Amino acid sequence: MHRSNLFMASLMSLSFFPVMATELSANIGAASDYRWRGQSLNAGDPALQAGIDADFNNGLFVGAWASNLNYGGDENVETDFWLGYSNSLSADIDYNVSLISYQYPGSHDVSGFEELLLGLSGYGVDVSYYFTNDMSGLGNTSHYISLDYSYQIMEKYSVDLHAGRNWGSYWSNWDIGAYTDMSVGLSTRVMGIDLSLAYLFNDINTEMKLDSGVFRNDNHLLFSVNKSFDFRL
Numbered sequence: 001m002h003r004s005n006l007f008m009a010s011l012m013s014l015s016f017f018p019v020m021a022t023e024l025s026a027n028i029g030a031a032s033d034y035r036w037r038g039q040s041l042n043a044g045d046p047a048l049q050a051g052i053d054a055d056f057n058n059g060l061f062v063g064a065w066a067s068n069l070n071y072g073g074d075e076n077v078e079t080d081f082w083l084g085y086s087n088s089l090s091a092d093i094d095y096n097v098s099l100i101s102y103q104y105p106g107s108h109d110v111s112g113f114e115e116l117l118l119g120l121s122g123y124g125v126d127v128s129y130y131f132t133n134d135m136s137g138l139g140n141t142s143h144y145i146s147l148d149y150s151y152q153i154m155e156k157y158s159v160d161l162h163a164g165r166n167w168g169s170y171w172s173n174w175d176i177g178a179y180t181d182m183s184v185g186l187s188t189r190v191m192g193i194d195l196s197l198a199y200l201f202n203d204i205n206t207e208m209k210l211d212s213g214v215f216r217n218d219n220h221l222l223f224s225v226n227k228s229f230d231f232r233l
Contacts (some may be wrong), residue, residue: 022054022055022056022057022232022233023054023055023057023230023231023232024052024053024054024055024230024231024232024233025052025053025055025228025229025230025231026050026051026052026053026228026229026231027050027051027052027226027227027228027229028049028050028226028227029048029049029050029194029224029225029226029227030046030047030048030049030224030225031046031047031049031222031223031224031225032046032220032221032222032223032224033045033046033047033220033222034047034049034067034068034069035200035220035222037144037164037166037181038164038166038179038181038200038201038202038204038217039181039215039216039217040214040215040216040217040220041067041069041070041071041078041215042067042068042069042070043070043072043213043214043215043216044212044213044216044220045070047067047068047069048067048068049065049066049067050065050066051063051064051065051066051080052064052065059085059086059087060083060084060085061083061084061085061086062081062082062083062084063081063082064079064080064081064082065079065080066078066079066080069104070214071109071110071214071215072213072214073107073108073109073110074106074107074108074109075104075106075107075109075110076106076107077104077105077106078102078103078104079103079104079105080100080101080102080103081100081101081103082098082099082100082101082117083098083099084096084097084098084099084117085097085098089120090122092122092123093120093121093122093123094120094121094122095118095119095120095121096117096118096119096121097116097117097118097119098116098117098119099114099115099116099117100114100115100116100117100130101113101114102114102115110136110137111136111137111138112137113132113134113135113136113137114132114134115130115131115132115142116130116131116132117129117130124149124150124151125147125148125149126146126147126148126149127145127146127147128144128145128146128148129143129144129145130142130143130144130145130146131143131144135168135170136170138170138173140168140169140170140173141168141169141170142166142167142168142169142170142171143165143166143167143168144164144165144166145164145165146162146163146164146165147162147163147164148160148161148162149161150187156188156189157186157187157188158186158187158188159184159185159186160183160184160185160186160187160196160198161183161184161185162181162182162183162184162185162198163180163181163182164180164181164182165178165179165180166178166179166180166181175208176204176205176208177205177208179202179203179204179205180202180203181200181201181202182200182201182202183198183199183200183201183222184198184199185197185198185199185222186198192227193225193226193227194224194225194226194227194228195223195224195225196222196223196224196225196226197221197222197223198221198222199219199220199221199222200219200220200221200222201219202217202219204217
């Protein structure tokens with residue numbers, strides 16, 4: 001069985017779990033660009049995005065997310081699926097282990113792939129490590145480690161800080177090499193709608209900087225708006 005089909009079969013098997021006491025959270029939103037680890041996946045154009053998460057209240061969780069995108073080929077949509085487990089190491093520190101599947105339905109130009117995620121969170125800090133040995137279906141490795149921190153100011157606002165490091169054979173073969181992406185943002189909630197404004201920048205070599213078109217990776221002021229809905233079964 002293809003790995004992606006095996007992953008989807010694992011997700012479907014969760015339908016046999018009791019649905020009682022399941023927490024559901026759905027979200028829909030828009031952003032001025034779809035930026036992923038410092039690079040645009042939509043050629044610098046706005047993106048519509050939506051997702052849903054299910055928490056079974058026993059540590060297990062699953063989710064799905066979708067966005068329009070543009071790699072310059074026949075791909076139009078990215079759909080992500082994940083399956084994971086989370087628990088507490090102490091009263092202040094949590095961990096999670098997840099498997100994420102990135103898929104591009106209908107595309108013959110882009111191959112899907114899976115990533116392992118290991119995460120720790122506590123005291124307002126999130127540390128995440130992602131790994132795949134088949135980035136974009138090309139058989140190359142990719143590592144990504146990120147550090148995120150948010151703190152509240154003026155009661156209704158949050159300052160959001162991010163730094164992430166990309167490395168692996170995929171990036172070396174693409175000539176872009178290892179690089180660090182960073183962002184500084186401000187977020188708030190107005191009438192139940194989440195608003196965020198963030199400045200994104202990175203240390204990609206000047207020779208590899210793109211300020212327009214597919215995979216542009218220039219500095220960017222990213223605006224996003226999002227609405228969440230919570231349910232309980």
